[in-house]
Amino acid sequence: MQALTRFLGDSPLRVVIKLIVISFLVGLVMSAFGWTPLDVIDGVRTAVERVWRMGFATLDRFFGYMLLGAAIVVPIFLLMRIARYRN
Numbered sequence: 001m002q003a004l005t006r007f008l009g010d011s012p013l014r015v016v017i018k019l020i021v022i023s024f025l026v027g028l029v030m031s032a033f034g035w036t037p038l039d040v041i042d043g044v045r046t047a048v049e050r051v052w053r054m055g056f057a058t059l060d061r062f063f064g065y066m067l068l069g070a071a072i073v074v075p076i077f078l079l080m081r082i083a084r085y086r087n
Contacts, residue, residue: 008015030036 005011
């Protein structure tokens with residue numbers, strides 16, 4: 001019994017009562033907004049997908065800018081090295 005209390009963080013009866021109260025409050029809020037558990041799961045999935053896409057779009061934009069700049073910087077760098085090598 002003591003291991004169960006330690007695992008739950010409180011006595012089993014208190015934990016059950018807390019879970020019932022919290023479940024009722026969450027259910028009340030979800031009902032007020034017209035949400036279902038599937039709506040919540042779909043919302044989380046959509047948010048993760050949006051962040052995933054934004055991350056890759058940011059990387060794509062970063063590498064695009066880097067290549068654009070490199071098209072100018074690398075030839076200038078090589079010309080400067082060749083010019084210094086001659087002297």
